[in-house]
Amino acid sequence: MQTLLSPLNFAGYLAWGAIGFEMLFAGQPDDRGAAMPLPAIAALHLLFLGLFMAVTSSQRVTRAAQAMVLAQIGLAFALMAMARYTSVPILLILCVVQLVRVFDARTSVVLILVMNALVYLLYRELWQLRSPVISTLMHMSFQGFAALTAWFAFRAEQARDALAATNADLLATRSLLAESVRDSERLRLSRELHDVAGHKLTALKINLAALARDARVAGDERVALCARLADELLADIRGVVQQMRQDEGLDLAAAITTLARPFPRPRLELEIAADARVATVAQAEAVLRAVQEGLTNAVKHSQAQTVWVVLRRDGDALRLDIRDDGRGSGAVQAGNGLCGMRERLEAIGGGLDVQRTETGGVHLQAWLPATA
Template identity: 45%
Template structure:
């Protein structure tokens, strides 16, 4: 509990907000109604609602709206009881900064105008000597805090996008490196087979002709040369076969690199031992399908974990993706899931997208196996 509270308070926006709340609380000592239970109730409600936003980041929008409504009511109530001046309107500066982190500029401007109009009416009714000036001063502070919050959010989003792009590049690079490695192994195998194998075969034929001559038939050197040439040809054939035997593309490394920058949901990856994908196009399709599933689970399903299983049977490669989130209402395929289905179809596969028995999203895809896409290890 202490660790959670410390983590909450040390958030970039939370610590200055808490200090501002404490400053407002101290300033209330000089207020005429400093002992009013309603005043301190409003202060406590504001603080609780402010800190509770961290727990509702991934929840539905109406919960956040309810917290903001209670927070606004608390701040304006404090302003009503401390309407003769003081630091009470500073609570509205905190509130506007919070709203800027959640709502687009047009909504934020409308909310800020309504909140400041309410502040002006409170000051006017309480007989404040300069309600317009006080309102404009704190509106300026609100604008400053909103701009800081907006640019901080933009920087955070840009950082997250950059991390995702970097992970995408790392995953793609891993597949390209494996593909280049296999291509080089195949080239070396062909060179050994075509050049060295051809010349050794010619040498053995010439040694056979030489051994047929009466003068050389019993020469130990000729027989030894024939034996060594035969053994060397067998060794080269073995090396060529070993070079042609590929382990397939390293899907596990590529998929983990893709999921690394996403804090939640985490990736639980299970790849059967007999799965070897050798076709870069199929590997790219698997990579993009998992990427879209992770993005969808992070945005819409409130999932903590996404399980990815890849196995095969005699005729097809199977991919199952399932998260532990909750799909509310009927499953509606948006652009992401529709694009995922289209990508699988382009690779010659088929996909079933449905709600799993535990309420999470489940994607079952299968791809027909060919000699060049996936093989069973020897």
């Protein structure tokens, strides 16, 4: 929906509407031959709009999108040849805007040249214009301007998305490093409490016990109170140390959420069990990159709306489950991203399994040891 309401699409709708206005209210161009019946003209014009919206509503470049753009070119020529309204060639400008998005630069240039060669023949043979070359060159200049504008706009969008993904990657890595620093500091403090404070409190207890046996202070309630407070304080410190050691590990929720933030689609559904905490930065990096690859694949290949990520503990292992609701087909081909993910997991004693779901989505199942 957001793409359909973009400024570029609005400009296309206005141009399409202006052409339709001429068809409805300017009368039949009888001076240049018999025109098609108005209902047939309206049907072709509406079909053009439907194909235009179908192509521009998707961010993916597919063979279906290429076929729909070529079909729009055919509809534009059909209207030019049979209805012959002066504004109809503007439809070719809308086609050119889509051409540079769904085809590579060389193919787009060839198609634009062939298209305008046909426009010249149509102007000369059917429309019988006095200056078909000038009219064709004028339309080519408009098409060239539109093509360059659209091409730079698409490149800017790609650069923006790449920059957003890189920025999210850096923020996720920073979050991971910050969590690693906090975990290291927590472990250091637990050791300091155990080794320093615990040692000195134990020494204090020994001295208080010796003092309590001294005949001069035997039965003194203040000595007994100090001994009891020392026992309680030592027990509290041991409890804190035990709790800090139980919390040892890296929490990945913040890093994964940051990584998914620049993707407007698919939506991330994240579930991390309370005991599913990795022990080392290498393990955290492997999990983070696996989630990143799952999101990237869902964006590029699956047309998914939602990605589910579940991290849980299974005995001495951590299980990472990544699944999307895409509509792909055929076996999943392992590209550089999946191969790199598998190598990273295997390097720390884990593994990866990739399958396609019954609905056509991709299901990644990864596992790695819970300890270092």
